[in-house]
Amino acid sequence: MFVAVNLTFFPQHFLGLSGIPRRYSDYPDSYFKWNQLSSYGSLISVFGVLLFVFILWEAFLVQRSVSFIDASSYSREWEPYLPPDFHGNLETTVGLSK
Numbered sequence: 001m002f003v004a005v006n007l008t009f010f011p012q013h014f015l016g017l018s019g020i021p022r023r024y025s026d027y028p029d030s031y032f033k034w035n036q037l038s039s040y041g042s043l044i045s046v047f048g049v050l051l052f053v054f055i056l057w058e059a060f061l062v063q064r065s066v067s068f069i070d071a072s073s074y075s076r077e078w079e080p081y082l083p084p085d086f087h088g089n090l091e092t093t094v095g096l097s098k
Helices: 002-017 029-062
Strands: none
Touching: 002 029
16 A cells, blocks of 8 residues: 555656646646556555455454464553552562552
8 A cells, every 4th residue: 555655646746846737637648657657556556445445354254263362461551550659660569569
């Protein structure tokens, strides 16, 4: 999608710098290559969106089991003493029982 969006809109930028106004349905022949490149980029973008929708549809249809459900987390989100004490740091609040 990143490449497709850039292929769509960067040629439009260069067309604008060349003096072509926006929303023209017919370009002069000298700007055909920029218009063609922009059209290919939008086509690739549509295929990317369709692929994303297919991947979502397939994921909901198959409903695979979750891998690594027993993996432990090392983030602060699962810390037992949250929110931390005011002006407290991790070394003084984690090991103490309240």
